[in-house]
Amino acid sequence: MCRTxxxxxxxxxxxxxxxxxxxxxxxxxLVFTTGNDTPIDPKNYSxxxxxxxxxxxxxSIKLHHVRHTTATLLKDLGVPDRDIQLILGHAHVSTTQQIYQHASMxxxxxxxxxxxxxxxxxxGSPRCRQGLPSQPSIIARLTSSIFGTPGRIRTCDPLVRSHTECRSADRFTEVRGALEALGGCGC
Structure with a gap:
């Protein structure tokens, strides 16, 4: 079966x-040719x-970087990764995701x-088991301990992890203290 x-x-x-x-x-x-109806040399095209x-x-950027821009813009528009992969002609979606798509702030x-x-x-939902409403500062502390914060990384490297675990434990203690100050956390 021939696919285009x-x-x-x-x-x-x-x-x-x-x-x-x-x-x-x-x-x-061919869509674009030289004046003699021959293919355009890649150097001339660039x-x-x-x-x-x-x-x-x-x-001015390299012409190939337009492919990276295209992949990133399509991702930002919410186009499924499989469609982006097919548009760019990659054999594996991982190539599209890991090399061509770039995250922005x-x-x-x-x-x-x-x-x-x-x-x-x-x-605030009735399905929530939490007794008190969350305070934005509590959520910020919890998510920073889970996802890391600027200047700190999450890693499996034991040399770096030992320092990170200490910081995470301190953060959890701080969050627990803040919850108890609000009236108890049930812990």
């Missing part, structure tokens, strides 16, 4: 390609890309805000 790697382009792109075909034709089966960046006052912050809303909402 290239998905159908968006309607705007289809319109631009139709106009280009009507003006230049696709005698060779040179043209850099020229377009300069003309439009866009920071905005997406990390949004993820942590979702977690905070979930915890705050759960504290």
């Amino acid at each position: 790697r290239t998905p159908r382009p968006a309607s705007f792109v289809r319109g631009v390609l139709r106009a280009h075909r009507d003006q230049h034709g696709f005698a060779t089966g 040179r043209l890309f850099k020229l377009l960046c300069k003309r439009n006052r866009v920071r 905005e997406t990390r912050t949004a993820a942590l805000e979702k977690m905070e809303r979930l915890l705050m909402r759960a504290a």
Whole structure:
């Protein structure tokens, strides 16, 4: 079974390609060619890309980095990883996730805000077993002890972990004290 790697382009792109075909034709089966209808040399294509960046006052990057940007933007738009993998033509989704998709501070912050809303909402629901409502400072302390904080890392390395465990224990003691000050934690 023969599968095509290239998905159908968006309607705007289809319109631009139709106009280009009507003006230049696709005698060779290639969309973009030199003036002699031969394939464009990759170096010339990269040179043209850099020229377009300069003309439009866009920071010049390697043409290949546009693939990384595409993967990251598609991820930020919520496109499933499997679809991004197929669009980029990777054999394994792990290649797309680990090499091409990059996290931004905005997406990390949004993820942590979702977690905070979930915890705050759960504290007020009738299904919650917690006696007292959570205070935002308690949630911040709990999540920082679980997920780490700036300047501290979570690792399985015993040389680093011994210091981290000590800090985590101190944080848990601090949180427990704060809960007891609010009227008891049931611990």
